[in-house]
Each structure stands twice: as C-alpha cells, then as structure tokens.
Amino acid sequence: REAEVLRKLNMKGVAKLHDTLEFLDVPTPMALTIQDYIEGEPLQKFINKGHRFQLEQIGDILLQLLEILDKLHHGIPKIIHRDIKPSNIILNYTPDGGIDVHLVDFGAVSNPQVKGGGSTVVGTYGYMAPEQLMGNASAASDIYSLAIVAVYLLSGVPPENLEIQDFHVLIDPHLQPLPHQISAFLRKMLAPKAEDRITDYNII
Numbered sequence: 182r183e184a185e186v187l188r189k190l191n192m193k194g195v196a197k198l199h200d201t202l203e204f205l206d207v208p209t210p211m212a213l214t215i216q217d218y219i220e221g222e223p224l225q226k227f228i229n230k231g232h233r234f235q236l237e238q239i240g241d242i243l244l245q246l247l248e249i250l251d252k253l254h255h256g257i258p259k260i261i262h263r264d265i266k267p268s269n270i271i272l273n274y275t276p277d278g279g280i281d282v283h284l285v286d287f288g289a290v291s292n293p294q295v296k297g298g299g300s301t302v303v304g305t306y307g308y309m310a311p312e313q314l315m316g317n318a319s320a321a322s323d324i325y326s327l328a329i330v331a332v333y334l335l336s337g338v339p340p341e342n343l344e345i346q347d348f349h350v351l352i353d354p355h356l357q358p359l360p361h362q363i364s365a366f367l368r369k370m371l372a373p374k375a376e377d378r379i380t381d382y383n384i385i
Contacts, residue, residue: 182288182290183214183287183288183290184198184201184212184214186260186287186290187214187216187287189258190253190256190260192249192252193248193249194245194246194248194249194282194283194284195249195283195284195285195287196216196217196218196219196283196285197216197217198214198215198216199215199216199217200214200215201213201214201215202215219271219273219283219285220273220281221271221272221273221274221281221283222271222272222273223267223268223269223270223271223272224242224267224268224270224271224272224330225266225267225268225270227272228267228333228334233337234334236335236359238280239331239334239335241279241280241282242270242272242280242282242334243327243330243331245280245281245282246265246270246282246284246327246330247327247382249282249284250262250284250320250323250324250327250382251382253323254320254323254380259320260287260290261290261318261319261320261322261323262284262287262289262290262323262326263289263290263304263313263318263322263323264286264288264289264304264305264308264326265284265308265323265326265327265330266305266308266326266330267330267333268286269284269285269286270282270283270284270285270330271283271284271285289304304318304322304326306340306341307329307339307340307341307343308326308329308330308340309322309325309326310322310325310326310375311348311373311374312375317375319375320380321375321376321378321380322375324370324378324379324380325370325371325375325378327370328367328370328371329343329350329371331367331370332350332352332355332356332367332371335355335356335359335363336352336355336356338355343355347373348373349371349373350371352364352367352368352371353368366379
C-alpha cells in the first residue's frame with residue numbers, strides 16, 4: 182500500500198519512489214522500496230538532544246508540513262497520512278540557514294476513496310485524533326496530529342504529559358509565554374470533533 186501511494190506522488194517534501202523489490206522465496210522474506218535519499222535527521226532526534234528551535238523556525242517547519250498535507254489531502258487520490266509525529270518528520274539545515282522538511286513513512290496511509298481504505302486503528306498514541314481510535318481517520322486527523330507536534334515544539338512537553346479533559350487537550354498552561362493567538366489557533370486545530378476542527382489551509 183505504501184508503494185502504491187508513493188508511486189503516484191511527485192511532490193516537494195516527500196521522497197520520490199523509484200522502484201520496489203520483493204524477496205519472497207528466501208528464509209526471511211522482505212519487500213523494499215527504493216526512494217530518493219533525504220539528507221537530515223528526524224525531528225525526534227533533535228528533540229531528544231534537547232535542541233530548542235526558535236519561534237520562526239517552528240513556524241517554518243509547520244508551514245512546510247501544511248503545504249505537504251494540503252497537496253496530499255487535495256490530490257487525486259486523496260491521501261491521509263495517519264501517523265504524523267516527530268520521528269516521521271525529517272529536517273535538514275540548508276547552507277543559507279533555512280530548514281528543508283520532509284514527511285516520511287507512508288506505511289499507515291489511507292485512501293478514503295477506497296472502501297475500507299482507512300477503517301483500522303492506525304497511529305501513535307498521544308498524536309492520534311479521537312476519531313482515529315474508532316478507525317475514522319480523515320484529513321482533519323492529520324491536522325490534529327500536526328497541532329500536537331506544534332505544541333511539543335513550542336512547549337517542550339511530550340504528548341503523553343499533556344492533560345486531557347473531555348477529549349480536550351489542555352495546552353494553555355504550557356504555552357503561557359506565547360501570544361494568546363497561537364494557543365487559541367492550536368485549540369481550534371485540536372477540537373475533539375473533526376467537523377469542528379480548522380482544516381482550511383488558506384486560513385492556516
């Protein structure tokens with residue numbers, strides 16, 4: 182499924198798929214994908230090292246991810262990643278001091294146009310939107326996960342340490358030094374009900 186999705190994608194921020202190889206008649210069967218090599222390291226590795234990004238850098242990272250999601254969610258076929266988290270985001274510092282962002286690991290991807298294409302519970306606890314627990318992933322689910330990543334970057338608090346009440350993630354105590362508009366916007370991206378969530382990419 183991952184190979185089928187990647188074969189149809191040719192876009193900035195996603196490693197291009199060149200070929201697939203299968204070795205099935207061996208003691209340890211395996212399937213391989215051959216993709217462009219991406220310079221850089223997972224965002225999770227930066228976090229584990231205690232690296233703190235500047236606010237402008239966080240904004241740049243999130244905007245690049247939103248551009249990738251916009252193309253995935255509005256492409257033909259429509260693609261839902263379902264597992265957006267720091268370990269699936271690759272960062273590479275460019276010579277001019279900028280940051281290139283890639284989204285990787287499309288093994289959990291779903292195609293809502295295919296019957297049963299996203300009806301299983303897939304994702305990572307802490308980053309999953311409430312509806313994913315019921316196997317109902319949508320474009321809004323990816324937006325929710327991205328907002329959790331944003332909160333993690335802005336506060337340094339991992340998702341498992343965020344308090345939840347009635348499916349509302351309580352982010353305000355961890356974002357107090359930041360402008361109120363930022364936390365208010367993230368709350369809209371983290372609305373418990375998918376239909377209440379901000380998914381208009383022009384607004385974002």
